[in-house]
Amino acid sequence: xxxxxxxxxxxxxxxxxxxxxxxxxxxxxxxxxxxxxxxxxxxxxxxxxxxxxxxxxxxxxxxxxxxxxxxxxxxxxxxxxxxxxxxxxxxxxxxxxxxxxxxxxxxxxxxxxxxxxxxxxxxxxxxxxxxxxxxxxxxxxxxxxxxxxxxxxxxxxxxxxxxxxxxxxxxxxxxxxxxxxxxxxxxxxxxxxxxxxxxxxxxxxxxxxxxxxxxxxxxxxxxxxxxxxxxxxxxxxxxxxxxxxxxxxxxxxxxxxxxxxxxxxxxxxxxxxxxxxxxxxxxxxxxxxxxxxxxxxxxxxxxxxxxxxxxxxxxxxxxxxxxxxxxxxxxxxxxxxxxxxxxxxxxxxxxxxxxxxxxxxxxxxxxxxxxxxxxxxxxxxxxxxxxxxxxxxxxxxxxxxxxxxxxxxxxxxxxxxxxxxxxxxxxxxxxxxxxxxxxxxxxxxxxxxxxxxxxxxxxxxxxxxxxxxxxxxxxxxxxxxxxxxxxxxxxxxxxxxxxxxxxxxxxxxxxxxxxxxxxxxxxxxxxxxxxxxxxxxxxxxxxxxxxxxxxxxxxxxxxxxxxxxxxxxxxxxxxxxxxxxxxxxxxxxxxxxxxxxxxxxxxxxxxxxxxxxxxxxxxxxxxxxxxxxxxxxxxxxxxxxxxxxxxxxxxxxxxxxxxxxxxxxxxxxxxxxxxxxxxxxxxxxxxxxxxxxxxxxxxxxxxxxxxxxxxxxxxxxxxxxxxxxxxxxxxxxxxxxxxxxxxxxxxxxxxxx
Numbered sequence: 001x002x003x004x005x006x007x008x009x010x011x012x013x014x015x016x017x018x019x020x021x022x023x024x025x026x027x028x029x030x031x032x033x034x035x036x037x038x039x040x041x042x043x044x045x046x047x048x049x050x051x052x053x054x055x056x057x058x059x060x061x062x063x064x065x066x067x068x069x070x071x072x073x074x075x076x077x078x079x080x081x082x083x084x085x086x087x088x089x090x091x092x093x094x095x096x097x098x099x100x101x102x103x104x105x106x107x108x109x110x111x112x113x114x115x116x117x118x119x120x121x122x123x124x125x126x127x128x129x130x131x132x133x134x135x136x137x138x139x140x141x142x143x144x145x146x147x148x149x150x151x152x153x154x155x156x157x158x159x160x161x162x163x164x165x166x167x168x169x170x171x172x173x174x175x176x177x178x179x180x181x182x183x184x185x186x187x188x189x190x191x192x193x194x195x196x197x198x199x200x201x202x203x204x205x206x207x208x209x210x211x212x213x214x215x216x217x218x219x220x221x222x223x224x225x226x227x228x229x230x231x232x233x234x235x236x237x238x239x240x241x242x243x244x245x246x247x248x249x250x251x252x253x254x255x256x257x258x259x260x261x262x263x264x265x266x267x268x269x270x271x272x273x274x275x276x277x278x279x280x281x282x283x284x285x286x287x288x289x290x291x292x293x294x295x296x297x298x299x300x301x302x303x304x305x306x307x308x309x310x311x312x313x314x315x316x317x318x319x320x321x322x323x324x325x326x327x328x329x330x331x332x333x334x335x336x337x338x339x340x341x342x343x344x345x346x347x348x349x350x351x352x353x354x355x356x357x358x359x360x361x362x363x364x365x366x367x368x369x370x371x372x373x374x375x376x377x378x379x380x381x382x383x384x385x386x387x388x389x390x391x392x393x394x395x396x397x398x399x400x401x402x403x404x405x406x407x408x409x410x411x412x413x414x415x416x417x418x419x420x421x422x423x424x425x426x427x428x429x430x431x432x433x434x435x436x437x438x439x440x441x442x443x444x445x446x447x448x449x450x451x452x453x454x455x456x457x458x459x460x461x462x463x464x465x466x467x468x469x470x471x472x473x474x475x476x477x478x479x480x481x482x483x484x485x486x487x488x489x490x491x492x493x494x495x496x497x498x499x500x501x502x503x504x505x506x507x508x509x510x511x512x513x514x515x516x517x518x519x520x521x522x523x524x525x526x527x528x529x530x531x532x533x534x535x536x537x538x539x540x541x542x543x544x545x546x547x548x549x550x551x552x553x554x555x556x557x558x559x560x561x562x563x564x565x566x567x568x569x570x571x572x573x574x575x576x577x578x579x580x581x582x583x584x585x586x587x588x589x590x591x592x593x594x595x596x597x598x599x600x601x602x603x604x605x606x607x608x609x610x611x612x613x614x615x616x617x618x619x620x621x622x623x624x625x626x627x628x629x630x631x632x633x634x635x636x637x638x639x640x641x642x643x644x645x646x647x648x649x650x651x652x653x654x655x656x657x658x659x660x661x662x663x664x665x666x667x668x669x670x671x672x673x674x675x676x677x678x679x680x681x682x683x684x685x686x687x688x689x690x691x692x693x694x695x696x697x698x699x700x701x702x703x704x705x706x707x708x709x710x711x712x713x714x715x716x717x718x719x720x721x722x723x724x725x726x727x728x729x730x731x732x733x734x735x736x737x738x739x740x741x742x743x744x745x746x747x748x749x750x751x752x753x
Contacts (some may be wrong), residue, residue, distance in 0.1 A: 046356030048494035048506035077620030094647035095150035109148035131199035142444025151740040160195035173746020203227035212275035220277035225260030239577025243298035262736035264323035280320030280336030338689030405469020418456035455481035458523035642686030682729035
């Protein structure tokens with residue numbers, strides 16, 4: 001079947017057929033797909049690009065997806081670094097900086113219902129009432145949205161329509177997990193339809209906060225992380241006629257939990273354990289909101305599209321930064337973090353498509369304005385919220401105040417403030433040219449302009465009430481401003497040959513980039529705004545050979561060989577920070593390496609060998625290497641020859657679902673999904689202590705369908721292998737890692753109507 005939605009996502013929107021009646025199958029099956037970027041239906045074999053799609057019942061199952069990072073459990077060659085509890089940096093084929101600051105876009109462009117999400121704070125979006133998730137591997141920018149150096153990930157929610165599915169779902173599981181979700185669609189007139197969807201999720205701590213220092217009382221349980229989230233989305237679709245429609249959406253989400261304390265590598269703890277005295281444990285108050293208006297129309301031979309959007313968030317959260325109750329027995333080495341952020345984004349996208357002879361022509365424009373501000377506070381011990389003073393000097397304070405401090409007192413806390421605005425504008429085009437009945441040439445290009453302006457300061461608070469700017473190494477007070485202005489051209493070309501209606505091959509080239517910017521955290525001195533606080537743009541040139549084939553509706557297979565030339569890769573660089581007493585801590589910031597390469601092989605397929613049995617698998621072999629020239633101090637030895645972070649050499653997924661009928665109005669199904677990956681490094685330095693070993697995870701469920709009443713009853717389990725793994729890391733006092741959740745299980749019920 002061909003399902004033609006007027007989706008705002010300008011990528012490959014794939015709709016797969018389902019092998020059984022009733023609720024959607026949990027697996028992707030081969031069938032026709034819709035390319036809404038060009039307003040024409042195409043099959044998967046006709047697309048000269050690597051595309052993965054997650055669709056079906058598993059998207060909305062209570063036991064499955066919570067945040068955006070969970071999508072990677074179904075994808076090979078795609079990973080997610082989860083920092084600070086809720087900031088996601090996706091890596092596709094090894095490309096993507098593991099960055100926890102919030103000022104810059106991620107290497108993988110992330111979209112929600114067509115709207116580009118400009119910071120890694122937004123990319124951890126709370127998932128509910130999803131229709132599908134699409135992943136485009138490789139640089140992009142000629143079809144839609146913003147430029148991206150590694151690919152694009154698109155989250156599409158269910159749309160209102162004249163014939164839509166409504167449901168209510170409740171789930172309860174281990175750690176007192178309560179998950180309530182639902183969506184109700186209604187038809188107001190023969191042209192007007194509406195949909196309201198929502199979700200509430202709460203969960204008690206999944207990590208155990210233990211006593212690792214007998215001299216310090218055990219800290220609060222909440223240090224193990226608390227979930228308390230809800231979201232609400234409303235949409236209204238007005239269909240003027242067959243070729244014109246307006247879709248208005250609005251959403252609001254809150255995260256009111258507690259971010260889990262990281263694990264310091266100096267502690268000898270058990271699985272799923274952390275240790276914190278509790279000074280840095282803070283309640284989270286995060287809110288995300290936005291609205292968009294999507295319009296489609298037909299003007300003569302041209303199909304027109306417009307997407308106007310507003311997105312914003314406020315954040316108030318923090319955590320125990322050092323990850324220990326008393327670092328190395330010295331309480332004054334304690335450090336806690338707090339972030340206070342505010343962000344607004346306004347964007348507009350226009351595009352037009354037509355066919356002229358053998359050419360399918362797309363032209364488009366995208367513009368956006370962003371405003372970001374952040375206060376970043378570091379303190380030691382207990383915090384006085386009025387004076388912002390801790391009860392001891394945070395580690396590093398004495399080194400940053402400089403040789404001539406603003407006060408004879410003791411510097412206790414550090415506040416770093418930054419404000420940034422970003423203006424972007426782009427023109428793009430994407431064109432398919434039919435050279436003959438079997439051979440198609442694709443040509444695309446994108447011109448991008450960016451203007452980034454920032455200003456800020458680093459300010460210490462002293463115990464005598466004085467305040468003073470940082471001035472490490474006497475290079476000038478840490479206050480300043482700067483501007484970055486860039487113009488870039490990127491593009492793509494592909495040649496596809498169809499051996500038959502079922503099989504095609506292609507060769508492609510694409511280029512993309514991720515812009516440079518400012519580091520938004522500690523500002524040591526005036527050099528932050530002219531040197532050490534800046535990083536440049538990264539660029540990627542990608543080459544790919546691909547094969548796509550299918551056999552009817554029961555089998556599909558795709559494979560691709562790829563090589564990516566990665567220039568000026570952005571990476572978190574960790575450097576020793578000397579302390580006046582002769583000690584050292586680790587400071588880090590986003591910077592550029594010289595170059596890297598990423599190459600390998602992707603394959604994925606789906607097969608339905610028998611009625612009710614659906615199988616799917618994917619596999620990626622990936623090789624990455626950093627190429628770094630030595631500087632005068634010989635620092636290249638830290639990076640040269642190392643693999644890129646979060647780039648396992650081998651990764652693969654296997655999914656299986658079997659459904660059978662118990663009675664005329666009763667069915668049952670069991671399904672499982674596993675992902676395995678080889679070892680990988682958490683950052684670019686390639687140190688053994690910062691290496692996550694190979695592991696595999698398994699999720700499974702069993703469901704009973706009572707079709708007469710539209711009821712589903714399920715038993716489910718996640719991380720059945722109970723693996724405790726690092727989901728990101730950073731250096732400070734030793735090395736800290738944020739940890740994965742342990743095994744969880746529960747029951748759920750869903751009523752469809």
